[in-house]
Amino acid sequence: MRFIQRIGLVGLTNILISLSSLIFIPIITKSFTTAEYGMWAQVNTTIALVPNIANLGLPFTMVRFLSAEKDKDKIRESFYPMMAVTFTSTIIICGIFIILGNPIANALFNGSMQVLYITTIISFFACMNLMLISYFRTFQQMKRYSLYQILQSYIGVFVSIYLTYAGYPIETVVLGLLTGYVAVFIIMWVPILKYLGFGSVKWSNLKEQLEFAIPTIPSNVSSWIVDSSDKYIIGIFAGPIAVGCYSPGYALGSILLMFLTPFAVLLPAVLPEPYEKGDIKQVDTYLNYSMKYYLLLTVPAAVGMSVLSKPLLLVITTPEIALGGYMITPLVCLGALFMGMYGITNNILILDKNTKLLGKLWIVVAISNIVLNIILVPYLGIIGAGFATLLCYILAFVVTAVASKKLMKLPFNLKEMLKIIIASGIMGVIIYLINPNRILGIILAILIGIVIYFVIIFLLKGISKKEIQLFKDLI
Secondary structure (H helix, E strand, O other), X not given: OHHHHHHHHHHHHHHHHHHHHHHHHHHHHHHOOHHHHHHHHHHXXXXXXXXXXXOOOHHHHHXXXXXXXXXXXXXXXXXXXXXXXXXXXXXXXXXXXHHOHXXXXXXXXXXXXXXXXXXXXXXXXXXXXXXXXXXXXXXXXXXXXXXXXXXXXXXXXXXXXXXXXXXXXHHHHOHXXXXXXXXHHHHHHHHHHHHHOOOOOOOOHHHHHHHHHOOHHHHHHHHHHHHHHHHHHHHHHHOHHHHHHHHHHHHHHHHHHHHOHHHHHHHHHHOHHHHHOOOHHHHHHHHHHHHHHHHHHHHHHHHHHHHHHHXXXXXXXXXXXXXXXXXXXXXXXXXXXXXXXXXXXXXXXXXXXXXXXXXXXXXXXXXXXXXXHHHHHHHHOHHHHHHHHHHHHHHHHHHHHHHHHOOOOOOOOHHHHHXXXXXXXXXXXXXXXXXXXXXXXXHHHHHHHHHHHHHHHHHOOOOOHHHXXXXXXXX
C-alpha cells in the first residue's frame, strides 16, 4: 500500500513537471521565431546531456548502495565523497564546454556565446541537483523529492515566462531556467547538512561504488543519445527551423514517459531489500503490479495522444510547427511504450548487478540511433528521426527482456495486455470520429475517451476489485 501511495505521489509530481514544460511551449513558440524556439530546445537538450556524463552514474549508485542503510555516519562517509567526485568531474566537463565555446555555440546556439555560458552554468547546477535529489530518492523521502522537482521546474518556467512577456530576447529568457536550478540547489542542502552534519568520510568505499557506477555511464549517455541527439542531427542537416517543428511533437509524445518515472524512481530503492533477503516472490509482485499499472495508463494515453496530436499542436503552437511536426507524436508515443517496458524490466538485471550488459546494450543502441538518424533524416526529414527513435527503443526492450528472462520470470500478463489494447483501440476510434479542433472540444474528447476506456476495462475485468480498492485508498 505504501509503495502504491509513493507511486501516486511521484506520478502526480511528473504530471505537474510535464505540464510546466507544456505551459511554456505556446508562449515561447508564439513569442519567438521557429528558429529561436529551436535554439531553446537545444539548450534543454544540452542540459539533459551533461549530468549523464559528469555524474559518473553515482546518483543511481547511491540508490543501490545506500537505500537500505540506516546508520547516519555510514551514510555521511559515502555521500560526501560521491558529491566531491561529481563536483570535480562536472567542473572538468564545464571547462571543456568553455574551451570549445565558439564551435559549440555556432553548432547549437546560432553563435550566441551568451547562451553557451548560461547553458554551461545551468548544466553545473543540474549535475549537483541530480545528486542532491537522489539523496531524497535513496532514503524514500518522496514528499521532499517531489517538492524539489516541482520547484526546480516551475521557478524556472515562471521566470522565463516573465522575461518573455517583458520583451527580453531569447538569450535572456534562458536565464529563467538558471534561477530554478540555483534556488533548489540552496534549498536542498539545508536538510541534508542538518541531518548529516560534518564528520569523517571513507574514500575507500568509492572503489566498489565506481565499479558499479562507471558501466552505467554508457547506458545513461546512450539513453540521452537516443532521446535527444536527434535534435542535434536535425539541426545539422535541416537547420533550427526543423528542430523547432520537431521538438513540440516530440515533447508531446515523450510526456508518456511521466508514467514510467514513478516506477523508475521507486523500484531501484524498494527492490534491493526483498531481493537480498531472497524474497523473490515479493520482487515479482512489485514488478508485475508496476508493469500492469504502467500499461494500464500508458497504452490509452499513447492512443489518445496520437489521435489528438495535430489539433493539440495547432492549439499550443503555430500552424507552421503543428503541420510540420504532428506525425512525430505517434512515433514517439509508441517508442515511449517500449521504453517504459524496458525501464521496468531492466530492474531484474540491475538487481543482479549486471550493469555491464546494460552499458554494452546502450552503446549499441546509441550507435544505431546515430547511424539511423544520419541515414534517414536527409531523406525523410524529421519523420526519419522519429522512426530512428522508435526502432532503438524496441531494440533496447527486446534485448533486455531476453537477458532478464534467464534470471527471473518477466512481469507480463498477455491476457491483461490484450484487454488494455482492445479498450484503448475502441477509445481511439471514438476520439478520431469526434475529431475536435478547438481546446474545449479536445478537453471534451479526452474526458469522453477516459470514461469509455475505463468502462470497457471494467467490463473486460481488466482491473480486480482489490485493485479498485487500492486506488480508492490511494486517493
